[in-house]
Amino acid sequence: MTMATAETMHNNDHDHEEHHGNFWTxxxxxxxxxxxxxxxxxxxxxxxxIGGGLSVIFRLQLGFPEMDxxxxxxxxxxWIDPAGKLDPEFYLALVTMHGTIMVFFVLTAGLSGTxxxxxxxxxxxxxxxxxxxxxxxxxxxFFVSSVLMFISLFIETxxxxxxxxxxxxxxxxxxxxxxxxxxxxxxxVAMVFFIVSSLLGSVNYIATIINMxxxxxxxxxxxxxxxxxxLTAVIGxxxxxxxxxxxxxxxxxxxxxxxxxxxEIYIGGEALPNMGGSPILFQHLFWFLGHPEVYIVLLPAxxxxxxxxxxxxxxxxxxxxxxxxxxxxxxxxxxxxxAHHMFVTGMNPFLGSVFMxxxxxxxxxxxxxxxxxxxxxxxGNLVFTPAMLFSIGLVSFFISGGITGLFLGNSAIDIQLHDxxxxxAHFHLVMGAASFFGMVAGVxxxxxxxFGRMMNAKLGYIHFWFTFIGVYLVxxxxxxxxxxxxxxxYYSFTNFDTFNSFTDLNMFxxxxxxxxxxxxxxxxxxxxxxxxxxxxxxxxxWRSNALEWTTPVNPGHGNWPGxxxxxxRWPYDYSKPGAKEDFIxxxxxxxxxxxxxxxxxxxxxxxxxxxxxxxxxxxxxx
Amino acid sequence: MFQIVIGIGVVLVLLILFMxxxxxxLLNVAKGSDKKIATGSNKVNAGLFLVLLIGGxxxxxxxxxxxxxxxxxxxASEHGVVTDHLFWVTMAITGFVFVVTHILLFVFPVxxxxxxxxxxxxxxxxxxxxxxxxxxxxIVLAGLVFTGLQAWNDITSEAPADxxxxxxxxxxxxWVPRYxxxxxKLGDFDYRKISLDNKLGVDFTDEEALxxxxxxxxxxPKGKPVLFKIRARDVLHSVYAPHFRLKMDAVPxxxxxxxxxxxxxxxxxxxxxxxxxxxYELACAEVCGRGHFAMRLLIIVDTPEEYEKWKSEHKTLxxxxxxxxxxxxxxxxxxxxxxxxxEETVVEEIPVMEEESSDNEEAQASL
Numbered sequence: 001m002t003m004a005t006a007e008t009m010h011n012n013d014h015d016h017e018e019h020h021g022n023f024w025t026x027x028x029x030x031x032x033x034x035x036x037x038x039x040x041x042x043x044x045x046x047x048x049x050i051g052g053g054l055s056v057i058f059r060l061q062l063g064f065p066e067m068d069x070x071x072x073x074x075x076x077x078x079w080i081d082p083a084g085k086l087d088p089e090f091y092l093a094l095v096t097m098h099g100t101i102m103v104f105f106v107l108t109a110g111l112s113g114t115x116x117x118x119x120x121x122x123x124x125x126x127x128x129x130x131x132x133x134x135x136x137x138x139x140x141x142f143f144v145s146s147v148l149m150f151i152s153l154f155i156e157t158x159x160x161x162x163x164x165x166x167x168x169x170x171x172x173x174x175x176x177x178x179x180x181x182x183x184x185x186x187x188x189v190a191m192v193f194f195i196v197s198s199l200l201g202s203v204n205y206i207a208t209i210i211n212m213x214x215x216x217x218x219x220x221x222x223x224x225x226x227x228x229x230x231l232t233a234v235i236g237x238x239x240x241x242x243x244x245x246x247x248x249x250x251x252x253x254x255x256x257x258x259x260x261x262x263x264e265i266y267i268g269g270e271a272l273p274n275m276g277g278s279p280i281l282f283q284h285l286f287w288f289l290g291h292p293e294v295y296i297v298l299l300p301a302x303x304x305x306x307x308x309x310x311x312x313x314x315x316x317x318x319x320x321x322x323x324x325x326x327x328x329x330x331x332x333x334x335x336x337x338x339a340h341h342m343f344v345t346g347m348n349p350f351l352g353s354v355f356m357x358x359x360x361x362x363x364x365x366x367x368x369x370x371x372x373x374x375x376x377x378x379x380g381n382l383v384f385t386p387a388m389l390f391s392i393g394l395v396s397f398f399i400s401g402g403i404t405g406l407f408l409g410n411s412a413i414d415i416q417l418h419d420x421x422x423x424x425a426h427f428h429l430v431m432g433a434a435s436f437f438g439m440v441a442g443v444x445x446x447x448x449x450x451f452g453r454m455m456n457a458k459l460g461y462i463h464f465w466f467t468f469i470g471v472y473l474v475x476x477x478x479x480x481x482x483x484x485x486x487x488x489x490y491y492s493f494t495n496f497d498t499f500n501s502f503t504d505l506n507m508f509x510x511x512x513x514x515x516x517x518x519x520x521x522x523x524x525x526x527x528x529x530x531x532x533x534x535x536x537x538x539x540x541x542w543r544s545n546a547l548e549w550t551t552p553v554n555p556g557h558g559n560w561p562g563x564x565x566x567x568x569r570w571p572y573d574y575s576k577p578g579a580k581e582d583f584i585x586x587x588x589x590x591x592x593x594x595x596x597x598x599x600x601x602x603x604x605x606x607x608x609x610x611x612x613x614x615x616x617x618x619x620x621x622x
Numbered sequence: 623m624f625q626i627v628i629g630i631g632v633v634l635v636l637l638i639l640f641m642x643x644x645x646x647x648l649l650n651v652a653k654g655s656d657k658k659i660a661t662g663s664n665k666v667n668a669g670l671f672l673v674l675l676i677g678g679x680x681x682x683x684x685x686x687x688x689x690x691x692x693x694x695x696x697x698a699s700e701h702g703v704v705t706d707h708l709f710w711v712t713m714a715i716t717g718f719v720f721v722v723t724h725i726l727l728f729v730f731p732v733x734x735x736x737x738x739x740x741x742x743x744x745x746x747x748x749x750x751x752x753x754x755x756x757x758x759x760x761i762v763l764a765g766l767v768f769t770g771l772q773a774w775n776d777i778t779s780e781a782p783a784d785x786x787x788x789x790x791x792x793x794x795x796x797w798v799p800r801y802x803x804x805x806x807k808l809g810d811f812d813y814r815k816i817s818l819d820n821k822l823g824v825d826f827t828d829e830e831a832l833x834x835x836x837x838x839x840x841x842x843p844k845g846k847p848v849l850f851k852i853r854a855r856d857v858l859h860s861v862y863a864p865h866f867r868l869k870m871d872a873v874p875x876x877x878x879x880x881x882x883x884x885x886x887x888x889x890x891x892x893x894x895x896x897x898x899x900x901x902y903e904l905a906c907a908e909v910c911g912r913g914h915f916a917m918r919l920l921i922i923v924d925t926p927e928e929y930e931k932w933k934s935e936h937k938t939l940x941x942x943x944x945x946x947x948x949x950x951x952x953x954x955x956x957x958x959x960x961x962x963x964x965e966e967t968v969v970e971e972i973p974v975m976e977e978e979s980s981d982n983e984e985a986q987a988s989l
Contacts, residue, residue, distance in 0.1 A: 089912045163909045169874055170857040170910060176794065177911040263875025264813040266823070267794075267856040271814045279858055279873055313734075315742040322752050344860065345871045346852075346878030349778030353771055360763045360770075367759040368752070370723060375751070377730040379743040383660050384667040384731070392671075392727065399723050403716035410766060412705045412773035413712065416867045419860065419907040458646060461663060465670060472678070480685070480693040485864035487907045490915040498864055498903050501692065535651075543659070575742040582741060 029140075031132030032557055036139050037118035038450060041443070043146060044110020045524070048436075050150075051101035052517045058094040061086045063510025065492050065503075079158070088491040092161040093179050095489055097153065099164030100187070102432060104194055105149065107297035109142050111439045112198075112236075115300055116205045116229040118446065122548035123223050125214025125565060127558045130207035134200050141197035145190045152186035160187035163489060165290065168261040168282050172253045175268035184254070188247050195240045195247075202233035202240075209233075214547070216567035221586070223546050223571045224317060227324050228303020231331040232296050238335065239292040246285035253277070280345055287338035294431050295334040299327060301438020302369065302398075305391035307571075308445050309373060311544045312388035313380030314582045316572035319372045326365035326372075333362040343411040344418050352411045359409035366402050370395065381575065381582070385542065386460025390441035393468045394434050400472075401430025404479065419489075422482025425475045433471045440467075440523065447527075448541045452554040453534030459526040463519060470516030477505050545571045545585045568608055569601075660736035668735040675728035679721070695864055696895060698902070698923070700883040701777045702867035708773055712766060781881035785849040788840065790904075791822050792852070792859030792872035795913030797904055798822060799840045803833030803938055805961070808851065813874075816855065819945040826940075826949045832961040835938045839920035840904065842884045843929035849881040860908035863921060865891075871908055887923045938962040 027035060057076075060067060068084035069076075079090040117135065121128055129135045152159040161179025162171040166187065174181040209230045213222070252258040253274075261282045262274035310317040317323060339347060339355040373395045382388070404426040407413050417423060440463075447455045486499050493499040540549040550565050565587040573584040578596035590597050591605045655661045697706050734742075789800035789808055800822055802808045809824055809831020816823035824831050842848050852861050854872035861880065862869045870880040892900045902921035906914055924932060940947050940962035950958045958964070 088915070092909060092912075092914070167858055167908070173857070176857050265856055265874045266813050266816040271816060275875075278876060280876065313742060314736075316744065316746040318745060319747050319752050321747070344869045346873050346876060349774065352778070353774060356770060356774065357767055360767050363763055364756060364760050368756055371755040372752075374723065374726050374730070375745070377727070377734065379745065380730070380734050381736050381740055381742040382664075382668070382731055382734050383736045384664050389667060392731070396724065396727060399720060399727070403720055406716055406763075406766065407709065407712055410708065410712065410770040412770045412777060413709050415777070415869050416702075416705060416709075416864070418869055419862075456643070456647065457661075458650075458663065459643065461667060469674065476682070480689070484693045485695050487862060487905060489909040492915055495916045495918050496903050496905060497899070497901055498695070498905070572746065575744050577741075577744050 029136060031128070031136045033117045033121050033129045033132070033135060034450070034555065034559075036135050037114050039139050040109055040113030040117060040142070041450075043142070044106050044114060044439075045527070047101050047105040047110065047146070048520075049524075050153075051098050051106055052520065054094045054098040054101070056514055056517050057086070058091055058098070059510040059513045061091055061491065063507040063513075065494070086491075089161060089177055089179065090158055091491045092163070092177070092489065093158045093183070096161050096163055096166075096179070097149075097159050100149070100160070103164060103293065103297065104191070105146060107432070107435045107439070108198065108293070109194070111297060111300050111435060111442075112229070112232055113139070113142065113201060114439070115225070115304060115442050115446075116201065116233065118450065119225055119548065120205055120208050120229055121212070121559060122449070122551065122555070123226050123546055123571075124209060124212065124217050125547050125560075125567065126208060126212035127560075127564070129204050130212060131204055134204050138197045138200035138204065141193050141200065145193035145197060148186050148190035148193065152183050152190070155182050155186070157181045157183055159183040165283075165286055166250070167286075168250060168253065168279055169265055169267075172250060172262060173265070173267055188251055188254075191247055192244065195244045198236055198240050202236040205229055205233040206237070214564045214567055217547075221567055221570045223303075224306035224320070224323055224327075225300075225303040227327060228299045228306075231327050232299045235292045235299070235331055235334060236296050239289040239296070242285055243289035246282055246289070249285075250282065280342070280347060283342050283345060284339065287341045288335075290341065291338040292334045294427075295330055297435040298431060298438075299330070301394060301435040301441075302327070304438045304442040304445070305373075305394045307546065308385075308387045308391045308441055309376055309395075310572050310574065311445075311542050311546075312383045312385055312391075313376055314383070314574045315376055315380040316570075316574055317372070318375035319368075320570065320572060322368055323372055326368045329365035330362060333358065333365070337362055337409075340409050340411070340414070343414045356409060356411045360406065363402070363406060363409070366398075370399055370402070383542075384461075385444065386455070386457060386464055387441045387445035387542075389461065389464040389468075390437045390444065393464065393471075394437040394441065396468075397429045397434040397437060397471070400476075401426055401428070401434060405430065416485065417482060419487055420482040421478045421486045421488055424488050425478035425482055428475050428478075429471075433475065437467075443527070445542065446548075447530065447534075448537030448553075449548055449551075449555070451531050451534070452537050453530050453532075454537050454541060455526050455530040455534060459522055463522045463526065466519035466522070467516060470512055470519060473512035474509055474516060477509050481505060540585075543581075543583050545573060545583050547571075547586055550585065550587055568604075659738070664735050668731040671728040671731045675724065679724075696886075696891065697865065697867060698884055698886040698891060699866040699868065700885055701773070702865075702882075703885075704773045704776070705867050708769060711769070715762060715766070777882075781849040781879070782847045785847040785881055786843060787849045787851060788842075789822075789851045789853070790840075790861050790872070791855065792861070792906065792910075792917070793821075793855035794857065794911050795906075795917050797859075797861070797906075797917060797919035799837060799919070800824070801835050801837065801933065801936070802830070803835055803961070804934070805830060805833055809834050811853075813855070815949075819943060820949060824939065824946075826946065826958070827951050827954065829954065829957060829961075832940060832950070832954065832958045833938050833963070835936050837936055839922055841929055841932050842921060842923045843926045844884055844887045844890075844923050846926060846929075847881055847883050849879060852878045852880065857910050858908045859906050859910050859917070862905045862907035863902065864905070865902050869907055884923045887925055891923075938964075940964060 030036060069080050069086055070084040073080050079087045081087060157178040159179060160166060160183045161177055170176050171180050171184050209226060249260040253261050259274035259277035261277045261279050263277040265272045265274060306317050306323060337355060337359045339351055340359040343352050408417055408423060408426055444455055444460055481502055537553055539553055551559050552561060567586045568589040569586055571586050575582045576584060576596040579593060584593060589608045590601045591608055697703055787802055787808055791798040791800065798821060807830040810828040811823045812825050813823050815825055824834060850861060852870055852872045854874045856874065859872040860869060861872060866882055866884060868880055868882055870878050888902060892898055902923060904919040904921055906917035940958055941964045
């Protein structure tokens, strides 16, 4: 079998030797997909701590509006006024940067960047990405973007503060708020670098998946993770350039006096000369990325959990083809629903009707996914690894956050709910928490492959229960606050009689948020401690079928020491009737498992034979 | 000193936690449970899902029922009744799905947690099942889309011809309403005419503008269609009147509108809510800068008689400000004096506009 091929390592002319290059080429400007994945992961964790930290500060303001925040002066300086109150404009900066960081730097780069890079070559059986150099560039463009965005947090006029959607004219006019000055410029430049990074990554993922699959790894035998990464990359390539265009036009409006988004504005005591532009144009361009972006962060998480739930249920994923079909459906539909973010912007109401129809259609493939997850659990033999727990948590959030989408996608109901806390609760559950759980589940599941050691399971359980319950305690009450009509991005609610209630519930949410944030340090400890001191991982700790577990515990450059194993079956042959073990790895040919083969699989045995002959030739060409 | 003690305390607690963690890890190795596929924790985790299911649903139903009046806003417009109805129908359907799927999701762990002597069922697909749960959601969603579309089309249809037209103007950080005066026609505007005196940029060369007036709060007639004509001075704002289930962005350079029928006077609402200080309010729902959270405007719903009386008694813009009168071209001056109801005597009242601007300054200073 494949494991035996490890012996042939030294006969191979591939550069498998571990000790070449120096620290810089091995760990910093490295072209190995596994190192790049870890770079993305560590950067993502760094940003998650920052992004979460920002949310704690504004939750303090919302939950305890009377609180004296002078103790934050060492960090926030002038943004805390002499009376110990948070500056209202900086409050907006906090929510803006929290959103930007979480959506782009944590859930896009941290999730896709980490797992697409790490898993694509390992799960399809490739030595590395199609272009290692482009892959390295992708990380370093992201790094430059990160540095710029990080710097913007510390400038005197404050970071961008017009909301993560940066709607002009607010974001275009420094007269409108101080964050629209240098902070906004840095935001735009950082995002341009980010888009370049994302595109370089996506091109690579697609090229790798299409061209570099190992023998036998047909599209119909790919793990759902790879399908998810593939579709995510396609969505990214089609949508990020539109954000680039939107940002570019905004740069023109801000710096070169054009009027793409500006028209008939009187501000700062003067009437601006701009005429004929439309702020709505920006919103169309932004959400043409912005909505697919939701699926860019969600699909990888769904792919990861499909793999984890199947493995730990010891059961094939139910409806493999339906899962692919629904992901395809979601990917296509994600491009034709963007204007449901804009029902009450003054857009033509007829457009509203069309987008409402399309939006509610997207609920069908989502529902199919949920039912398929549930059926996969049904009559399984469930092993609750931390990864499995987080995957079940994801399904729960996907349901809770998904069904509130039916309210918001309905334009008539959306009139009242738009830009209230109901929306905040909705997208934090379905996009934020669900994707975050997918990411954490992925880390727990593939940590042994990344670092050759196991994470501590007990700490994982504690981390899960604190986080799962914590997230619900934070976001479930927000639905009530939203139904009561509370608008989002409000510094305080005391100015309105209508919103001058729920101080207790807001306090509760804030406490829950702080506890949930604190619980993440359990994970951080577990992550870094296990990296160096964790138990040594066995070759296949979860007894999984997927290809990555056929590599050595610490895969070197090129991943497989000998030839790349051939794939004979789909990755979900768990608990197959007749088989001795409850899993049959993808690399086991049907000819070796006559006891468990289904009738049509026996017919494939002859085909396998011819495949094996071809391999030797293919590998020598490398 | 105190802080140092706390610091030492925190460090000690962390150390203790770390020791416990180490001991636990060593015990696991000693027992060999780290080599097992599923340890006792597996059952504990399964059980916790059940606990969460019961506790979570218990809490959710308790809160939803007991605090119903706290988190639902009374509705005061005709279309609001329709959208509220849609909201609760959707809530019933999704609530059912939410409960059922979560019972399955959290009970399966308890029923099917790992046992060494059992094998999971090999059940890769079933086309009938898949067809059912594709088609059923599709049909339910079609129903929701259909009812939603009807409501949406009604709400966004052409406003009735006899609507009371009121301009709502958003600026950093206040709402300014403008009424058409006796001729029932709002005068033209031009953003280039905006100045300290003429805050809305009203075009006084337009005859219809001569009797327009700007009150300090919005008055609405109960039971009559009202059309808000919405525009913005500087950045995006969003007209948001929660009790009327009304929201529409104010966009610089692109006038928007929203029409509705108020169904309850302020007095009636005070009675209904049992709150003698109840007031309708207008808020901003689109982030617009530093004072976004303070853009409050009072709305008062009168009976039609009260409304007409209030409207006819309100002083016009031109009658309140001589500066504005100077903007009227010479050939319209006479007409302006008639339409605006200006006596030949000197206007003695303090112009409302100035009061407002000082109000805004105060509001801004307090931010």
